Amino acid sequence: MRENPLYLQVLIMAHCVGHSDFFKNNVEFKGTHPEDIIFRLNSAKKRIQSYIEDPTIGIDKVEKVIDACHAIQYQIDRNSKKRMTDKEKREQLRGTEVTKSGIILFDIEKVPVEPDYDIMGFMIEHGHHLEPWKQDILEIVRDSSYYFMPQIKTKVLNEGWASFWHYKILNELDLPSEMHIPFLKSHNQVVCPISSKVNPYHLGFHIFNKIEKEYGIEECFFVRENMNDVSAIRQFIDREDCEELNLFSYSHKKDEVSIDEVSDDGGWEKVKQDLIMSTGVNNIPVIYVDELVDNNILIMRHEHDGRDLELVYADEVKRHIVDIWGGEVKIFTEIENEKWEI
Numbered sequence: 585m586r587e588n589p590l591y592l593q594v595l596i597m598a599h600c601v602g603h604s605d606f607f608k609n610n611v612e613f614k615g616t617h618p619e620d621i622i623f624r625l626n627s628a629k630k631r632i633q634s635y636i637e638d639p640t641i642g643i644d645k646v647e648k649v650i651d652a653c654h655a656i657q658y659q660i661d662r663n664s665k666k667r668m669t670d671k672e673k674r675e676q677l678r679g680t681e682v683t684k685s686g687i688i689l690f691d692i693e694k695v696p697v698e699p700d701y702d703i704m705g706f707m708i709e710h711g712h713h714l715e716p717w718k719q720d721i722l723e724i725v726r727d728s729s730y731y732f733m734p735q736i737k738t739k740v741l742n743e744g745w746a747s748f749w750h751y752k753i754l755n756e757l758d759l760p761s762e763m764h765i766p767f768l769k770s771h772n773q774v775v776c777p778i779s780s781k782v783n784p785y786h787l788g789f790h791i792f793n794k795i796e797k798e799y800g801i802e803e804c805f806f807v808r809e810n811m812n813d814v815s816a817i818r819q820f821i822d823r824e825d826c827e828e829l830n831l832f833s834y835s836h837k838k839d840e841v842s843i844d845e846v847s848d849d850g851g852w853e854k855v856k857q858d859l860i861m862s863t864g865v866n867n868i869p870v871i872y873v874d875e876l877v878d879n880n881i882l883i884m885r886h887e888h889d890g891r892d893l894e895l896v897y898a899d900e901v902k903r904h905i906v907d908i909w910g911g912e913v914k915i916f917t918e919i920e921n922e923k924w925e926i
Contacts, residue, residue, distance in 0.1 A: 591763040595770055598753040602746030609809050610741075612734035615664050621731060628724040635717045648907055649718055653725035655904035658736070659703040659871050660729050667705045673697045700873040703884075704729075707908060710876060718908065737864045740813040744788015747775050748796075748804070751789075777830065782859065790829060791820055813864045821859070823852040833858040861889070869893055871915065880911035888918045895919065898926050 585593060607613055617624075632650075636643045661667065668676070677692055691697070700706045704726040708719055735742070754767050775789045795804050807816055826847035833845040833855050845851035845858070860866060870887035877883060882905070886893055898915065905913045915926040 589766070591759070591767045592770060594757070594759075594763075595750055595754060595767055598750035599746045601753070602749035603742060605749070606738070606742050606745045606808060610734070610738060610812075611810055612664075612737050612812055616731050616734060624727065628728075631720060632724065635721070638717075641717060646717075646721070649721050650725065652904035652907040653704065653722060655901045656703050656871070657725055657729045658733065658865065658868050659701070660705070660726065660733065661702050662733070662737075662865050664730055664733060667702050669709055670696050695876040696873055699885075701870070702726075703871065703873060703905075706873045711909065713880070713910065714908075722908070733865070734812075736868075737812040737814075739864060740784040740788040741791070741808070741811065741816055742788070743784045744790070744792050745808055747771070747785050747789040748792040782831075782862075787817075787829065790825065791816055794820060794825065814860055814866065817856070817860055817863060821856055823847065823849075826852040826855050831855050831859060861891075874916075882909055882911065882913045884913065884915045886915060886917035892919050893917050893926075895926070902926050 632646060635641045635646050674692055674697060677697065696706060704722050708722050711719060751771055775785045777783055777786050792804050795807060831847050832843055834841055834843050845854045847855050871884055874885045875883040902913055902915055917924050
């Protein structure tokens with residue numbers, strides 16, 4: 585506040601009003617319990633500090649486990665549903681038909697009964713061999729991941745909403761020209777396109793301006809409350825938008841970048857789909873626990889969606905999972921259309 589010129593301070597305040605409104609009202613944040621997040625983070629800090637100061641544990645072991653947890657921190661339920669334990673699932677499924685037309689639908693004795701997308705939740709439930717402090721760090725990172733997941737899912741809309749409202753508010757304040765002109769310059773710098781990637785401020789501001797123009801301000805409030813980035817892009821971005829935003833699809837081939845599709849009659853739908861697949865959590869590979877064998881061998885699978893894993897990163901992630909789990913870990917995927925074990 586002491587460093588900002590007045591016009592910039594007003595812009596920031598108006599921008600933060602937009603963010604505050606979005607956090608308070610968007611459906612993705614309903615389960616984040618913001619009223620006690622400060623208490624939860626302070627409690628986590630104190631517990632981790634106690635493990636660091638414990639001579640039988642120490643900072644090196646603690647940091648190794650935290651690093652490992654961060655490697656899989658967003659391998660959680662993407663819809664933020666309350667996780668059911670295997671015991672609860674068995675009780676729910678007991679008495680249910682397990683075969684259909686001779687095909688086994690699920691094995692009620694298998695661990696996990698169904699694919700478990702909450703990897704840290706699975707480790708907490710079934711990691712009976714893990715030391716209590718490791719399980720506690722898993723809980724801490726998992727809790728913070730569920731808190732931050734909605735921000736990943738709404739980055740475009742959140743920044744778009746804040747930019748949409750700071751623009752409205754500052755225009756309605758009827759500022760003198762010596763403040764209004766630098767405000768416009770700063771606003772344009774925030775929402776301008778970026779050559780190397782999609783600017784969430786730019787795309788989000790475009791989406792809300794389009795919605796207001798075509799459907800009215802009440803529809804803007806409906807989208808702010810009920811949608812995330814993927815659902816909004818899917819519903820509101822069409823060929824005209826792809827052309828106006830100058831969107832295109834590209835890929836890396838050997839040492840070159842290849843332009844695969846442009847937003848013309850034959851390519852805009854592929855460009856839009858690629859935009860959706862690179863937005864928010866869609867940019868994070870989906871890995872799930874498929875089976876626990878002999879009580880300690882962890883079998884995991886990558887839900888392949890046409891995009892291969894980067895093997896260098898995948899090897900590192902597997903090493904981190906071993907650092908937490910302590911036993912053997914196998915991750916199965918596809919690389920260039922062939923089955924692959926990491």
